[in-house]
Amino acid sequence: MRRVLLLASTLALLVAGTLAASPFFSAAASTSSPAPAAGVKPTLASAPTAGRTGAETRPASHGFLIARPAGDRAIVLRSRPGGSVLATVAPRTEFGSPLALGVIERRGGWVGVLSVSLGNGRVGWTETGDVRLSSTRVSLRLDLSERLLVLKKGARVIRRMTIGIGRAESPTPTGRFAVTDKVAGSRYGAYYGCCILALSAEQPNLPRGWTAGDRIAVHGTNDPASIGARFSAGCPHASDADMRVLIRRVPLGAPVFVHA
Numbered sequence: 001m002r003r004v005l006l007l008a009s010t011l012a013l014l015v016a017g018t019l020a021a022s023p024f025f026s027a028a029a030s031t032s033s034p035a036p037a038a039g040v041k042p043t044l045a046s047a048p049t050a051g052r053t054g055a056e057t058r059p060a061s062h063g064f065l066i067a068r069p070a071g072d073r074a075i076v077l078r079s080r081p082g083g084s085v086l087a088t089v090a091p092r093t094e095f096g097s098p099l100a101l102g103v104i105e106r107r108g109g110w111v112g113v114l115s116v117s118l119g120n121g122r123v124g125w126t127e128t129g130d131v132r133l134s135s136t137r138v139s140l141r142l143d144l145s146e147r148l149l150v151l152k153k154g155a156r157v158i159r160r161m162t163i164g165i166g167r168a169e170s171p172t173p174t175g176r177f178a179v180t181d182k183v184a185g186s187r188y189g190a191y192y193g194c195c196i197l198a199l200s201a202e203q204p205n206l207p208r209g210w211t212a213g214d215r216i217a218v219h220g221t222n223d224p225a226s227i228g229a230r231f232s233a234g235c236p237h238a239s240d241a242d243m244r245v246l247i248r249r250v251p252l253g254a255p256v257f258v259h260a
Helices: 010-018 240-249
Strands: 064-069 075-078 085-089 101-107 110-114 122-127 131-136 138-143 148-153 156-162 175-184 195-202 215-219 230-232 255-259
Touching (some): 064 110, 101 175
Antiparallel strands (some): 175 195, 195 215
């Protein structure tokens, strides 16, 4: 499974060979333009039999749960409590961030989590003894039809942001995801603006001829005209001013709800 993100604009596709290899899928796709060179491609197990989730749940009084490794050990994800192994996840992500998995359900001594190693909407289960649980009341809500991202803390709206989204042939995926990493945009090129929030989401509708990665992120842009438009190959993107707020306010593992 490819774990490389798309670049942020059609121009980026044309000059991608001169940029650092990017692990994010976010470029405006052009069937006549060459795909960027593949970047980091960690090998991760898939989860074809895992449970699925897409529901937008409200946080309990303590907030949304986040699971982190209890020590410097990998976390084993199973198809159900006590079920078959689906994936083994390292304590750090491919970007070097400490692992933080969004929890969607707790069942006895097990938690159901979202992980990029499982694919969109699939749930893996791990024992609570292998993780440290914390909580956050922060969440991101994306309304694609309105081109709107809302940063919330509990029921309170912190900020509303206009975003650009995926083009018709490569729409932004919908469902529930989690924030996995905070990455400087300069690490991969000016087309990402200041900052990148990587998500546990993949693009299932790759543009025709695309040969690079499929990872989704929310990121900045150096093309303000693309904000509010169906411009990218899947990644939502916002102004750098808005992205800096997200980088400051949104913890790793926070839930991201995307609906059409």
